[in-house]
Amino acid sequence: MKARQKRLTFVALAILGVGIAAALAISSMRSNMAYFFSPSKVMAKEAPTDAVFRLGGLVVQNSLVRQTDGLTVVFDVTDNTATVKVSYTGILPDLFGEGQGVVTKGRLGKDDVFYAEEVLAKHDASYVPPEVADSLATAHAQGVAKMAENQ
Amino acid sequence: MIPEIGHLALVVALALASVQAVFPLAGSFKNRQSWMAMARPLAWGQLTFLAVAFACLLQAFLSDDFSVVYVARNSNRLLPTVYKISAIWGAHEGSILLWALLLGGWGAAVATFSRDLPPRVVARVISVLAIVGIGFLLFMLFTSNPFERIFPAPAEGRDLNPLLQDPGLAIHPPMLYMGYVGFSVAFAFAIAALLGGKLDTAWARWSRPWTLVAWVFLTVGITLGSWWAYYELGWGGWWFWDPVENASLMPWLMGTALIHSLAVTEKRGAFKSWTVLLAIFAFSLSLLGTFLVRSGVLTSVHAFATDPGRGAFILVFLCIVIGGSLALYAWRAPEVSSGGRFDLLSRESFLLSNNLLLAAFATLVLFGTLAPLIYEAMGWGKISVGFPWFNKMFLALMPFLALFMGIGHTTRWKRDEAGRLVKELWIPFLLAIGAAIAVIRFLPVVTSRSLLVPLSLGLASWILFSHLAGLWERLRHRRDIKAMAADVGSGRSYYGMLLAHLGIAMFILGATLVSNFGSETDIRMSPGDVHETAGYRFEFEGVETVPGPNYRAAKGRFLVSRGHKRVVVLEPEKRTYFTSGQPMTEAAIDWGFTRDLYVSLGEPLGGGDWALRIYYKPYVRWIWLGGLFMALGGILALTDRRYRTRSRGVDLPAGAVAART
Numbered sequence: 001m002k003a004r005q006k007r008l009t010f011v012a013l014a015i016l017g018v019g020i021a022a023a024l025a026i027s028s029m030r031s032n033m034a035y036f037f038s039p040s041k042v043m044a045k046e047a048p049t050d051a052v053f054r055l056g057g058l059v060v061q062n063s064l065v066r067q068t069d070g071l072t073v074v075f076d077v078t079d080n081t082a083t084v085k086v087s088y089t090g091i092l093p094d095l096f097g098e099g100q101g102v103v104t105k106g107r108l109g110k111d112d113v114f115y116a117e118e119v120l121a122k123h124d125a126s127y128v129p130p131e132v133a134d135s136l137a138t139a140h141a142q143g144v145a146k147m148a149e150n151q
Numbered sequence: 152m153i154p155e156i157g158h159l160a161l162v163v164a165l166a167l168a169s170v171q172a173v174f175p176l177a178g179s180f181k182n183r184q185s186w187m188a189m190a191r192p193l194a195w196g197q198l199t200f201l202a203v204a205f206a207c208l209l210q211a212f213l214s215d216d217f218s219v220v221y222v223a224r225n226s227n228r229l230l231p232t233v234y235k236i237s238a239i240w241g242a243h244e245g246s247i248l249l250w251a252l253l254l255g256g257w258g259a260a261v262a263t264f265s266r267d268l269p270p271r272v273v274a275r276v277i278s279v280l281a282i283v284g285i286g287f288l289l290f291m292l293f294t295s296n297p298f299e300r301i302f303p304a305p306a307e308g309r310d311l312n313p314l315l316q317d318p319g320l321a322i323h324p325p326m327l328y329m330g331y332v333g334f335s336v337a338f339a340f341a342i343a344a345l346l347g348g349k350l351d352t353a354w355a356r357w358s359r360p361w362t363l364v365a366w367v368f369l370t371v372g373i374t375l376g377s378w379w380a381y382y383e384l385g386w387g388g389w390w391f392w393d394p395v396e397n398a399s400l401m402p403w404l405m406g407t408a409l410i411h412s413l414a415v416t417e418k419r420g421a422f423k424s425w426t427v428l429l430a431i432f433a434f435s436l437s438l439l440g441t442f443l444v445r446s447g448v449l450t451s452v453h454a455f456a457t458d459p460g461r462g463a464f465i466l467v468f469l470c471i472v473i474g475g476s477l478a479l480y481a482w483r484a485p486e487v488s489s490g491g492r493f494d495l496l497s498r499e500s501f502l503l504s505n506n507l508l509l510a511a512f513a514t515l516v517l518f519g520t521l522a523p524l525i526y527e528a529m530g531w532g533k534i535s536v537g538f539p540w541f542n543k544m545f546l547a548l549m550p551f552l553a554l555f556m557g558i559g560h561t562t563r564w565k566r567d568e569a570g571r572l573v574k575e576l577w578i579p580f581l582l583a584i585g586a587a588i589a590v591i592r593f594l595p596v597v598t599s600r601s602l603l604v605p606l607s608l609g610l611a612s613w614i615l616f617s618h619l620a621g622l623w624e625r626l627r628h629r630r631d632i633k634a635m636a637a638d639v640g641s642g643r644s645y646y647g648m649l650l651a652h653l654g655i656a657m658f659i660l661g662a663t664l665v666s667n668f669g670s671e672t673d674i675r676m677s678p679g680d681v682h683e684t685a686g687y688r689f690e691f692e693g694v695e696t697v698p699g700p701n702y703r704a705a706k707g708r709f710l711v712s713r714g715h716k717r718v719v720v721l722e723p724e725k726r727t728y729f730t731s732g733q734p735m736t737e738a739a740i741d742w743g744f745t746r747d748l749y750v751s752l753g754e755p756l757g758g759g760d761w762a763l764r765i766y767y768k769p770y771v772r773w774i775w776l777g778g779l780f781m782a783l784g785g786i787l788a789l790t791d792r793r794y795r796t797r798s799r800g801v802d803l804p805a806g807a808v809a810a811r812t
Contacts, residue, residue: 014507
């Protein structure tokens with residue numbers, strides 16, 4: 001059965017291809033994946049110290065400090081429970097602002113400062129990244145629960 | 152009053168669509184001519200009422216009727232008229248109306264240009280289009296009515312998002328949507344064929360030009376989008392692997408596979424079931440794209456403020472469309488399969504490998520785009536997939552695609568001989584190897600680390616030279632120039648293929664050079680400072696404030712020179728729009744075929760200092776030029792004689808003749 005053999009060859013090749021592709025895709029995805037952590041989680045030492053991750057929250061009012069020379073800026077990011085200092089060298093996106101939501105991507109330094117390689121830009125002033133909205137809501141709920149306990 | 156007419160028109164369109172979805176389809180099974188004959192007038196009626204609704208929204212925008220919520224949110228008295236028009240599709244509700252209008256337009260086009268088709272097929276196609284239309288109209292009326300009113304009306308509108316106040320973006324969404332929606336026609340033809348249980352080569356021939364038109368629009372739309380992101384977002388990148396970009400790329404990849412697979416089905420009668428499946432997937436991915444953009448489930452640089460209720464609706468709609476059509480496929484496909492046989496070394500095989508690679512890449516992009524959703528649903532945490540992953544996947548598959556592309560076009564149908572191919576292609580192969588070696592030898596920046604550069608450029612030249620060899624083979628028996636010119640006239644789909652494939656080579660060239668030899672500098676400069684990059688000298692003269700129609704701008708001035716020669720004066724702007732207070736970066740670009748010089752203003756740092764981006768982008772235009780060549784190739788192929796002539800009994804395959812009688 002020549003036709004059948006041919007079809008089997010095709011099927012075998014296709015399965016082999018899909019298998020290799022899936023294995024490659026998944027293995028390399030691990031190294032390119034960045035988890036999201038809120039400032040509370042970072043302060044609770046849950047964030048990795050050896051991998052790139054994303055940190056998001058609100059930029060604290062009046063916390064933005066510019067270096068007098070060069071392009072490095074430092075600002076605080078909070079989820080209203082904990083605050084993390086973020087350092088970034090580069091140009092901030094147009095819609096970056098104090099009191100507004102932000103998502104940054106980078107590594108946590110030994111000095112507990114988050115060194116961002118990227119500050120996520122947005123297209124729309126009224127848009128809040130879903131992760132930030134989520135982590136604010138979680139922190140808020142925990143705060144309310146704590147207050148209830150204290151009373 | 153006028154917005155209410157618009158609303159009413161949408162309701163009427165929905166009623167018409169419901170009739171259109173039922174009667175022609177039922178008529179095609181019950182063999183009732185009168186029911187089937189309703190298809191064409193209904194399709195036109197549908198378009199008419201959607202156009203009325205669209206015109207009403209246009210009128211609301213032009214007359215600054217801020218009692219309409221959508222207008223109040225997306226327009227402003229100061230907005231220039233042209234952007235009042237493009238503001239219609241500047242946000243969610245209006246873009247869904249545009250979707251529905253374009254769908255109506257495609258339906259009417261099918262009704263008009265299908266005189267040669269059996270009425271049964273036309274009736275089914277138009278009914279399937281109406282089913283899709285019902286979904287969108289229900290969606291609009293229940294979750295996103297563009298005509299919703301607000302009382303009391305605000306005195307002034309909130310203005311259009313400044314990013315969208317740009318000519319590129321005024322035409323980018325309609326183009327993209329024409330493509331997305333256009334695949335609904337390919338989908339409708341596939342479903343109609345499945346319903347009829349008759350997948351023959353005639354079906355592929357009818358579906359082919361429609362698919363090609365949709366593909367051309369999508370190609371232009373994506374190209375424009377990439378170009379817009381490059382100059383308007385102020386980051387100087389041309390592709391970010393952002394979910395919204397991926398959403399447009401996935402249907403494009405599937406659509407590209409589909410137009411190749413349709414060629415095999417039409418010419419050889421093979422791959423029938425596969426082609427149907429591709430048509431279903433291409434359209435499903437278009438719907439998924441709309442879902443991803445509009446639901447806000449994914450974090451995206453493009454994400455606009457969104458509403459999860461809408462996402463749920465589209466998700467259900469998506470499940471019905473994909474689930475329904477796959478169920479139909481599973482039920483009917485075994486009956487319609489069986490096709491032409493072919494050898495391992497044949498054009499069919501190469502087109503199959505093209506299809507598999509494109510489909511594999513589309514699947515990977517889908518996986519990467521949805522991975523954050525999957526992770527969150529499984530409780531594994533919130534992740535994002537970085538663009539290096541997508542780049543890696545692209546680079547893993549692209550070389551094979553390019554390699555096969557250079558062989559497939561000149562391979563014979565059914566079976567070919569290795570000897571003949573080697574004889575035809577050894578010169579282009581050696582030339583390509585030579586090009587790669589030349590790159591290693593003469594481009595000093597190339598190190599052993601970036602072997603990708605010679606590989607990519609070698610592949611680009613392989614595509615170029617092998618197609619030239621194919622062209623030589625085709626033309627060498629023609630006697631003179633006149634006969635050659637006549638060949639261009641008679642073989643337009645061949646020359647279309649040639650243009651589109653050259654577009655791929657141009658794209659590879661541009662993408663490789665700009666990614667490896669471009670330079671991007673973020674820098675702090677004081678007035679009078681000088682920065683040098685790639686032999687160009689940028690002198691910063693400072694920033695002054697200038698007024699605009701609905702904004703105020705800080706305008707920078709750069710004198711750019713090379714050696715002792717002044718090249719250009721670049722004046723990038725940073726605008727602040729009055730109404731929204733939103734800042735906008737307008738980059739200044741000096742463009743050229745071999746390089747772009749790109750300057751944009753970051754932020755003021757005090758004392759006249761500014762944070763600035765200075766980019767040197769070699770051959771970046773070739774990326775979009777490649778996109779345009781692909782689209783031009785598609786258009787040229789569309790004008791091919793066989794899509795125009797009506798008396799085509801001679802070269803019709805037996806199946807088609809049988810189907811026509």
